[in-house]
Every structure is written in structure tokens, then in C-alpha cells.
Amino acid sequence: MDLRLRGLTHLDPLAVPLPHGTEVTTRVDRVLGERRVPQGAIGRVVASAGAELDVMLVGVGVVRYRRDELVPRKAGQVRHAERRSAAWDALRPAVVLEAVVGSRAWGLAHEGSDTDRRGVFALPFPWTTGLAEPPRDLVSTDGSASYWEVEKAIRQALRADPNTLExxxxxxxxxxxxxxxxxxxxxxAFVSSAIYGSFGRYALSQLKRLSQAHRLAEHRERVVDWLADDPALSLDDIARKLAAISPRAAPTEADRELQAKEYVKQLYRSLHDQGLLPARDFASLAAFARAGRTSLDTARDLRPKNAYNLVRLIATAIRWLRDGEVDLVVQGELRETLLAIKAGAWPLDRTIELAEAMTPELEAARLATKLPPHPDVPRADALLRRVREEVARRHLAAAPGPLGKDAPPAPVAVWDDGDASPARGEERGSAEGKDEG
Structure with missing residues (x-):
């Protein structure tokens, strides 16, 4: 049994929105220079441009398609996209708090920077009284705007979630x-010394992960080049070649080769996770190299945008813990440093060194902070109750607005088998009909 907002068996896979990240299959051939990308190629939506979508195709790269040239690869994604779109259309008027966030809010934007928005919405009273689970998030198709339901936002803020507090x-x-x-x-009520962990220590741990990912990316171009030049090379052959040039220490030559082999395995797993390989195996990596795709894009985690934001979080934690209040607009020398990191002028190793150098100041701010050790939970609870009572009052009074008489219709819970096969009796009837023919 699956209780849904409404039955979705009517969905047209050519019409539903395709949010960023949706896995898709192409419906047409595409010629890229001398290469033909056949119909049926598999990829993932990575960007949108009006009525067209940029798709990262496995073994190819980013290719632009019209919406009607793509279908979601999985039926479940069709359903998810439709629900997300329906929730956005119905509840976008119920947004009660909104802000521009990201680089434009932190004073770190350039001319081409995106405009990202976050906010909070309230559910109309009838949406909270039935069996159908209402949405707790609203997300625009291009992912640039996202809003949390008020209770979810309050719970996140109590955990000192950086996105919510910002x-x-x-x-x-x-x-x-x-x-x-x-x-x-x-x-x-939501501010506490937990900022030390959720902002500062979190950012430091993520930077360590970046360092590990950076090491993983060090030799990937070389491995792909070797396979492109000699498709007969085996996993063991590649491991031996890589071990011979790797600076990583190991007790014995056999250990060095074992480390190198594990690296190659991590490489093809990573490329599969990025949608570049159809399977997590060495054969797919070799086929990828033979196809001529020898220039790999920088992994999302290794892009300067990610590193500079983590340094910004550490600096924010220090100021908030030390001063008891914070201005999220970055200024002065720190701003120039972050802009340089964002522009790629700083190598990742230097950025990580900067973050590590900030650690003593972060620890000192934690020890000296006057922020309370915990958020004010009773005050947050009273706030949520006040919101719930106000929403109920507007509904009962048929007050004007999206939380009163102008609220969208409440969802109706239905029995929804989703994309299940026809009923057993129908299958038998169909088979019997064929036998008779």
C-alpha cells in the first residue's frame, strides 16, 4: 500500500518536469563533430536553459537536448518529478519567509553568479489532517529555489543546521x-554553541574529504591515457604502471601495487557515480578510454566553489562564537582571500592549509564563547504551536490568502500501486486470449 497525493498512472513521461539530477534516456540521435551519439544514450540532467536541458551522457560528456527528446530513465523518477512540480505549483504562494542566499548574500558574487533563494512555507490546515503525507520541501525545477515546511525548518534550526541559521x-x-x-x-532561540560543530568542525571534516578526493583525482587522466593508448592493458598492468610513479609510501612493492589497484577501483566507481560509466567495473573504464574521452571534468567536490564556502563556514563559526552575533556578509582581507579561492587562484592544498591554520582560533572561540550550550527548545516549541494555531484560525475563519479561503485543495489519499504490473487476473485473461488465438 502506498498513500499518495493522487493517482499518477496517467503521467506522460514526455511532459513531466526533469529536475537537475534526473536520470534520462535520449529519444533521438545526436551528431557531435565526427561522433554519433545514438538514441537510447543514458545520462543525468545537469543544467537547464529555457526549453532545453544539458545532459551529462555516460562516456560522452554534456550534450544539450530539447525536453521532448528525453524521457526519465526510471518510472519512479517520473512520479517524483510530477509530485515535486505539483507541490511547487500548489504551495509556492504559502511561502512565509524568503531570502537570497549564496554568493550574492555573502558579498562574494560576480557578474555570472547564480541567484539562489531559500525560505519557509506553511502548510494550509487541511493539508495536515488527512492520511496523505504532505510535502516538507518545495524545490524549483532548476534547483535554484528551495523552501522548507515550517516545522522542518524549526527542527533544522534547533540542530544548528548552517543553511537554516543562515x-x-x-x-x-x-x-x-x-x-x-x-x-x-x-x-x-536557535543560536547555541552547537555552531562550533555544525559550522566549524563540519567544514574541517569536509575539507579533509576534499583532500582525499584530490588525491584520488591525481592520476586519473594518466590512467585513462594509458588505456586509450593500449586497450589490452589489464587491471594488474595498470596497477603496476601506476605503482611505479605514485609518490605514496608502502612497505613493499606488492603493497604499492595493491594500493594502486585499489585506486583504479575507486576511480571507476567514482566515474560511475558521476554518470560517466554504465557500470562499476574495469571493463567500463577501458571502454570509456577507447571512446576517446580523455579529458575529464573537475569533480564537483573539487571545484573551488566548494572549498571557498567551507572556509567561509569556519570563519563564520569563529565570529559567531567569539562575538555572540554575526554578519554573514564577508568583508576585508577574508573577502579577498575567498574570492581568490573561488576563482581558482589558490590550489586546494593551500586552501586546506589555510583552514587548518584557522583551527586554533576556532577552538579558542569555542572555549570563550558566551553562547548558550543548547538552543531554547521551549521557545521554539511555543513558536511552532503559535504557527499551527494561526494556520488553523485562518482556515476556520476563511481568512483571505493562501492559508485561508484561497488555500489550494487538500491532497486526497488514494490507493496507488504506482507502476506495478497489471492485476493477476488481467494477466491470466490476456494469456488465455492468446492461447485461444
Whole structure:
């Protein structure tokens, strides 16, 4: 049994939205220079441009298609995309708090920077009283705008979630409703010394992961080149060649080759996770190299944008713990440093060294902070109750607006077998008909 907002068996896979990250199959051939990409290629949506979508195709790279030239690869993704789109259309008017976030809010934007928005929405009262589980997130098709349901936002803020606290404290935060104003008035209830872990230590741990990912990427171009030049090379052959040039220490030559073999395995697993290989195996990596794809894009985790934001989080934690308040707009020398990191002027190793050098200051701020050790849970609980009561009042009074008389229709719970096969009796009837023919 699956309780859904409504039955979805009517969905047209050519019409549903395709959010970023959706796995798709192409419906047409495409010629790229001298190469033909056949119909049926598999990829993942990575960007949108009006009515067209950029798709990262396995073994090919990014190719642009019209929407009607693509279908979702999995039926479940069709259903998810439709639900996400329907929730956005129905509940976008119920947003009570909104802010521009990201580089444009931190004072680190350039001319081509995206405009990202986050916010909070309230569920109309009828959406909370039935069996159908209402959405807790609203996300635009291109992923540039996302909103949390008010209870989810409060719970995240109590955990000192960086995205949520920054939404509440950024200069651009703007109440769209009285409920949004209440959230901003109560934002101090969510601040605690837990910022040390959720901002500072989290960012340091992620930078260590970046360092590991950087080491993983060191020799990938070389491995692909070797396979392109000599397709007969085996996994053991590649491991021996890699061990001969790797600077990593190992007790014996056999250990060096074992490390190198594990690296190659990590490489093809990583490329599969990026949608570049159809399977997590050496044969797929070799086929990828033979296809002529020898220039690999920088992995998302290794892009300067990710590293600079982690350093920004550490600096934010230090200021907030030390001063008891924070201005999220970055200024002065730190701003120039972050812009240099973002522009790729700093190698990753130097960025990690900077973050490690900030650790003593982070620890000192933690020890000296006057922030409370825990958020004010009773105040947060009272806030949520106040919001729930206000939403119920507007519904019962048929007050004007999206939380009152103008609220979208409440979802209806239905029995939904999704994309299951026809009923057993129908299958038998079909088979019997064929026998008779």
C-alpha cells in the first residue's frame, strides 16, 4: 500500500518536469563533430536553459537536448518529478519567509553568479489532517529555489543546521507573512554553541574529504591515457604502471601495487557515480578510454566553489562564537582571500592549509564563547504551536490568502500501486486470449 497525493498512472513521461539530477534516456540521435551519439544514450540532467536541458551522457560528456527528446530513465523518477512540480505549483504562494542566499548574500558574487533563494512555507490546515503525507520541501525545477515546511525548518534550526541559521540571519531575509515575521523575531532561540560543530568542525571534516578526493583525482587522466593508448592493458598492468610513479609510501612493492589497484577501483566507481560509466567495473573504464574521452571534468567536490564556502563556514563559526552575533556578509582581507579561492587562484592544498591554520582560533572561540550550550527548545516549541494555531484560525475563519479561503485543495489519499504490473487476473485473461488465438 502506498498513500499518495493522487493517482499518477496517467503521467506522460514526455511532459513531466526533469529536475537537475534526473536520470534520462535520449529519444533521438545526436551528431557531435565526427561522433554519433545514438538514441537510447543514458545520462543525468545537469543544467537547464529555457526549453532545453544539458545532459551529462555516460562516456560522452554534456550534450544539450530539447525536453521532448528525453524521457526519465526510471518510472519512479517520473512520479517524483510530477509530485515535486505539483507541490511547487500548489504551495509556492504559502511561502512565509524568503531570502537570497549564496554568493550574492555573502558579498562574494560576480557578474555570472547564480541567484539562489531559500525560505519557509506553511502548510494550509487541511493539508495536515488527512492520511496523505504532505510535502516538507518545495524545490524549483532548476534547483535554484528551495523552501522548507515550517516545522522542518524549526527542527533544522534547533540542530544548528548552517543553511537554516543562515536563512534566518542573512540580511536579505524578508517576511512574506506575519508567520515569517514571527520566525525572524524568534531566531535567537536557535543560536547555541552547537555552531562550533555544525559550522566549524563540519567544514574541517569536509575539507579533509576534499583532500582525499584530490588525491584520488591525481592520476586519473594518466590512467585513462594509458588505456586509450593500449586497450589490452589489464587491471594488474595498470596497477603496476601506476605503482611505479605514485609518490605514496608502502612497505613493499606488492603493497604499492595493491594500493594502486585499489585506486583504479575507486576511480571507476567514482566515474560511475558521476554518470560517466554504465557500470562499476574495469571493463567500463577501458571502454570509456577507447571512446576517446580523455579529458575529464573537475569533480564537483573539487571545484573551488566548494572549498571557498567551507572556509567561509569556519570563519563564520569563529565570529559567531567569539562575538555572540554575526554578519554573514564577508568583508576585508577574508573577502579577498575567498574570492581568490573561488576563482581558482589558490590550489586546494593551500586552501586546506589555510583552514587548518584557522583551527586554533576556532577552538579558542569555542572555549570563550558566551553562547548558550543548547538552543531554547521551549521557545521554539511555543513558536511552532503559535504557527499551527494561526494556520488553523485562518482556515476556520476563511481568512483571505493562501492559508485561508484561497488555500489550494487538500491532497486526497488514494490507493496507488504506482507502476506495478497489471492485476493477476488481467494477466491470466490476456494469456488465455492468446492461447485461444
Amino acid at each position: 536563512l534566518l540571519f542573512v540580511r536579505t531575509a524578508e517576511a512574506r507573512d506575519e508567520i515569517g515575521a514571527w520566525l525572524l523575531e524568534a531566531r535567537g
